[in-house]
Amino acid sequence: MAQNIYDRPDFFAGYSRLPRSVHGLDGAPEWPAVQRMLPSLAGARIVDLGCGFGWFARWARSQGAAEVLAIDLSDNMLGRARAATTDDAIRYLRADLESLALPEKSFDLAYSALAFHYVDDFGRLVRCIHQALAPGGCLVFTIEHPIYMxxxxxxxxxxxxxxxxxxxxxxxxxxxxxxxxxxxxxxxxHRRLDTTINQLIEAGFTLDGIEEWNPTPDQLAAIPTLRDEMDRPMMLLVAARA
Amino acid sequence: MAQNIYDRPDFFAGYSRLPRSVHGLDGAPEWPAVQRMLPSLAGARIVDLGCGFGWFARWARSQGAAEVLAIDLSDNMLGRARAATTDDAIRYLRADLESLALPEKSFDLAYSALAFHYVDDFGRLVRCIHQALAPGGCLVFTIEHPIYMxxxxxxxxxxxxxxxxxxxxxxxxxxxxxxxxxxxxxxxxHRRLDTTINQLIEAGFTLDGIEEWNPTPDQLAAIPTLRDEMDRPMMLLVAARA
Structure with a gap:
């Protein structure tokens, strides 16, 4: 089972104060790059793995997604997400990504933001996701970059x-x-970048692209601390197709 | 034009003394991993980009390759390669990878060992290679890892x-x-790993796998200096399909 760190009061209090917790998707500097990797969401059935406060689930619905199954291990996160949601097409579910089971060929997009690096058995997880996607369905996720880990x-x-x-x-x-x-x-x-990519390919995915995220000049001017990302990437973005 | 460093006497003298120059393919610790990425060579038409002393070209013929076009920029390297070859099915050609032109759909395998990091315009190079491969043809190459560069x-x-x-x-x-x-x-x-992978995909390749090469326990025991590769990868191996 993955560590449920988000339900520890000290961690949760700190996490709740991060820009991405306060401002949602627009508080995450990598969000514009992630958006470019996403397929059209119109009518899409989505599973969000590590949904946190549910920002993505609600945004996806605003973009025309048909339904979102939003999964997290943390009662703290799910409680906050449920309280912020009035939309029957978003279902919240408590589950551990380490032992996740999903129905076959049921989703058009599997999305995950900064959650998979908490999972030990990545091969198992991506096989589970692959069988849960409809043919041609997309997997878009971000993780901490192995150089950072x-x-x-x-x-x-x-x-x-x-x-x-x-x-x-x-x-x-x-x-x-x-x-x-x-x-x-x-x-x-920690997983090497080759392991992440090869386990996706071995599970049956075709790689569409990766991004070792770094800021645009505008972002650098606005948030000078993002200079760190020029010297070593902190985040890896991945897009693949089932 | 790429720098022709191999034709500088000081560099060439040093390079000629490296284990991989003296012992050929078996002098390169990554060679077993590279071999696992190669398709069957029986009857294959091969282009070797940065052929050096021609070790790979001659080995490929011993594995049943139909013909090898072996390209290098260095007269030093080509002179040595020609002197070591008595096989009309291997042709040596002097050309710059920076401005390479290859005939359309003419090869089953494009191979390159530790040469592409001397090339500035990688996007141009991989488009050239893609059009030169028969449908389903393979590209297998090694470069210095961006963490190393x-x-x-x-x-x-x-x-x-x-x-x-x-x-x-x-x-x-x-x-x-x-x-x-x-x-x-x-x-x-220096190119980030995402650039290398994305330019391959944009050129039309499907990624088959990558390896951030590191030694086996047996190799570590035999060559203790390979311990370095456990702390940071020096080489990246890539396999893709046209």
Whole structure:
């Protein structure tokens, strides 16, 4: 079972204050790039894996999606999502992505934002998603980039007076990484980029594109801290077709 | 035009002493992984882009390839390759990958080992290769990994007494990188991994798999310096289909 960190009060309190929690999709700088990867949502049956506060589910409905099954492990997140939703075409469901089961050929889009890096058995998960998609259905997801996940101490290091670097090590060693982010002892699973891509292909997906997200010049001007993303990617965006 | 570094005497002398130059394919630790990506060579028409001393061309013929067009920019390399070859089904050709032209639908396999990172316009190159492959033909290539290429100072750094790290910066900034390896002023072109993959897909390829090469336990035991590859990948292997 994946760690249910979002139901720990300290983590949840911190998470609730992040720009993406307060402002929703537009608070996430990668959102314009994610949107470009999405297929047309008109009439689409969608499953959202790790739905959080339900921002995407509600936005998808505003774009004409027929129905959204929005899944999360956290009672905190689901409680907030349900309270913000008055729409019978969005169903919320508590489930663990580590042991997820979905009905066959039932969705046109599987979407997930920054959730899959909490899952240990990615191969199992993508096989589950593949069989749940209608032929030609899309999978669009974001995860923490393996360059960001890998290091034994994932924090910037001053190399010289004028050079700050990301101290990469352990990239080939996949598996559990425990970090302190918003709370102590957050458990994530590092996978190399080749593993992520090859497990998708082995599950039957065709890769449509990936993006090692980095900011536009406008975004850099507006949010100077995004400069970090020029030196090492924090997020990986993936689009694939069943 | 790509830099013709292999025709500089200092570089060529150093390159000629590398294990992969002395021992051929078996001197390259990634070779078993590359072999697993190759299609059956029986009867195959092959183009080898950056053929070097011609080791792959001769091996491919020993595996039943019908013919090999082996291309390189370096007269040094081609001279050595020709001298080592007595086989009319291998043709050697001097050409620059930056402005390569190949006949349409003429090959079953395009192969390239550690050459494409010398090329600036990768998009142009892969479009050229795509039109040159017969439908279903394969492209298998290795390049320096972008994690290896990106840094402003691509060399190990001692972070603490017991921690040595690869100092990543500038990952999102694509383009020219000048390093000293075997000789001063070697010009290579850094591309993010997403660019490499997306330009293949945009050219019409279907991705079959990638490998961020790292050694097996047996290889690690035999060549302890390969430990470096566990901390940051140096090579990327790619297989795609036209």
């Amino acid at each position: 890998a290091p034994s101490r994932p924090d910037w290091m001053q190399a010289d007076a004028d050079r700050r670097v990301w101290p990469l090590d352990g990239y080939a060693q996949e598996g559990r990484r425990v970090t302190d982010w918003l709370a102590k002892g957050v458990v994530k699973y | 990106a840094p402003s100072r691509p060399d190990w750094m001692q972070a603490d007494a017991d921690r040595r790290v690869w100092p990543l910066d500038g990952y999102a900034q694509e383009g020219r990188r000048v390093t000293d390896w075997l000789a001063k002023g070697v010009v290579k072109y």
